[in-house]
Amino acid sequence: MKDDRVILLVEDNPDDEALTLRALKKHNIANGVVVVRDGAQALDYLFRTGAWAGRDPTERPAVVLLDLRLPKVDGLEVLRRLRSDDRTRVIPVVVLTSSKEESDLSQSYALHANSYIRKPVDFAQFAEAVRQLGLYWLVLNEPPPYS
Amino acid sequence: MRTQEGVVRILDTDTGWDEVTALEDTQRAVLNVLDDFGTEKARLESTQQAVLNILDDLNAEKSKLEEASALLKGEIEERRKAAAQLEAVNKELEAFSYSVSHDLRAPLRAIDGFSLALLEDYTGQLDAQGQDFLHRVRAGVQKMGQLIDDMLQLSRLTRGEIHIAPVNLSAVAREIIEEQRRNDPTRRVEFLCADGLGASGDGRLLRAALSNLLNNAWKFTGKQSETRIEFGTTATEDGPAFFIRDNGAGFDMAYAHKLFGAFQRLHRAEEFPGTGIGLAIVHRIIHRHGGRVWAEGAVGKGAVFYFTLPTSATIREETS
The missing domain is CATH 3.30.565.10 (Histidine kinase-like ATPase, C-terminal domain)
Incomplete structure (x- = not known):
């Protein structure tokens, strides 16, 4: 796995965070995971504002794992802001959610999410999904050229 | 009346009986005409009364119609309110099932995820019975997950349009x-x-x-x-x-x-x-x-x- 790219995990549920990190670690893709716990923090990280104002601008997430139901700014709003700014428009975003609602799915794709994964109750399935998505976005996918 | 006065004046002068008779005839004819007028007047009055009655009836009809129209308006208003309430209830139901779908699953995932973590990372420290218990925990979680999915499916069937x-x-x-x-x-x-x-x-x-x-x-x-x-x-x-x-x-x-x-x-x-x-x-x-x-x-x-x-x-x- 490449070490120079980070995964931004936007997740407010500490259990889901621990389990996602464990799944990533189990498949040796835990290095460079940045965790933020609400939508406002995610925007601060991505746009280098607030607590993240001093972030190294060359550190760009290879992929954002975005939960939809978040405190302060919800996931769809984070996605909308990401997609409407030239600096972040091309960052791959994988929506992770427990919701099976069709409206969430269609709205996510309408906002150009790259992928939509429903967190299954069966964690083994989720771990497998995390493994595949780590493999795909960190190894197989050619990242968009940053200007 | 003027005719009668004329007749009396004629009688005061030196007129003959023939003339008196003729005048009496004239007077009778005039009285007959007056009689006829009286009948005609009574007829007109009863016609007038009938017209007034009809107008009364029409007024009664009109106020009945107004009452009915007010009632209908009230009913329409009530129905509009009921429809708005129904829509609000539907929205609430939708929000509820969204929250069920999202929030009820999260703790289940934690139970299943950490049970799996125990099974995978601490196998050596768990005897067969301990592992069996954890498998039962996970099976219970799956069952509950299935129940939540089923409930949502059932609730979706009553929403949603049919084509x-x-x-x-x-x-x-x-x-x-x-x-x-x-x-x-x-x-x-x-x-x-x-x-x-x-x-x-x-x-x-x-x-x-x-x-x-x-x-x-x-x-x-x-x-x-x-x-x-x-x-x-x-x-x-x-x-x-x-x-x-x-x-x-x-x-x-x-x-x-x-x-x-x-x-x-x-x-x-x-x-x-x-x-x-x-x-x-x-x-x-x-x-x-x-x-x-x-x-x-x-x-x-x-x-x-x-x-x-x-x-x-x-x-x-x-x-x-």
């Missing part, structure tokens, strides 16, 4: 059975399906209904050495009805009224697995199409499920 089109039920039924054969290739199942069974309805919903009925038939015949499932139409008291017959475990007619209730089960989970949602889904779908569903059966002698669907599209709209 009416001709549906080839025979073709749909054959596809469902073919899928079961692929999933369960060891079973020997004879499927007798009448050709050309069709109805007008929502294709997606009717497929879900048929799939629940046929999968039930498949499931509850699981303990027979020879399985026979039939799909056809038959004449009933309610006119022609579709039926799905199987030679499986059947059920006790004493509990027939419970069959279509949500989460009602007539068999123990060890005998036949399930959450008890399938027939509730069937009931709701058929009901939304304006049809009826009922069942006959006997323990150990199989079951027959009947349902009717409208020939034309008289579909119940339960959504706003």
Whole structure:
């Protein structure tokens, strides 16, 4: 796995965070995971504002794992802001959610999410999904050229 | 009066009796005319009275109409309020099922995830019984996850629009059975399906209904050495009805009224697995199409499920 790219995990549920990190670690893709716990923090990280104002601008997430139901700014709003700014428009975003609602799915794709994964109750399935998505976005996918 | 005065004046002068007689005749004629006028006046008065009566009646009619119109306006207003309330309730229900779908799953994922973590990372420290307990925890979680999904499916069926089109039920039924054969290739199942069974309805919903009925038939015949499932139409008291017959475990007619209730089960989970949602889904779908569903059966002698669907599209709209 490449070490120079980070995964931004936007997740407010500490259990889901621990389990996602464990799944990533189990498949040796835990290095460079940045965790933020609400939508406002995610925007601060991505746009280098607030607590993240001093972030190294060359550190760009290879992929954002975005939960939809978040405190302060919800996931769809984070996605909308990401997609409407030239600096972040091309960052791959994988929506992770427990919701099976069709409206969430269609709205996510309408906002150009790259992928939509429903967190299954069966964690083994989720771990497998995390493994595949780590493999795909960190190894197989050619990242968009940053200007 | 002037005529009468004229007559008297004539009488005062030296007029003869002939003239008096003529004058009397004239006077009588004049009095007759006056009489006639009186009759005419009375007639006019009664006509006037009649017209006034009609006007009175019209006024009474008009105020009645005004009352009725006010009543109607009130009713329309009430209905508008009820429709708005219904819409609010629907929205609330939607928000509720969203929250169920999202929030109820999260703790389940934690229970399952950490049980799995224990099984994977601490296997050496757990004896066989400890591991068995954790497997049971995980199985319970799966069951609950399935129940949540089923509940959501049921609630979705009453929301959502229905799109009416001709549906080839025979073709749909054959596809469902073919899928079961692929999933369960060891079973020997004879499927007798009448050709050309069709109805007008929502294709997606009717497929879900048929799939629940046929999968039930498949499931509850699981303990027979020879399985026979039939799909056809038959004449009933309610006119022609579709039926799905199987030679499986059947059920006790004493509990027939419970069959279509949500989460009602007539068999123990060890005998036949399930959450008890399938027939509730069937009931709701058929009901939304304006049809009826009922069942006959006997323990150990199989079951027959009947349902009717409208020939034309008289579909119940339960959504706003």
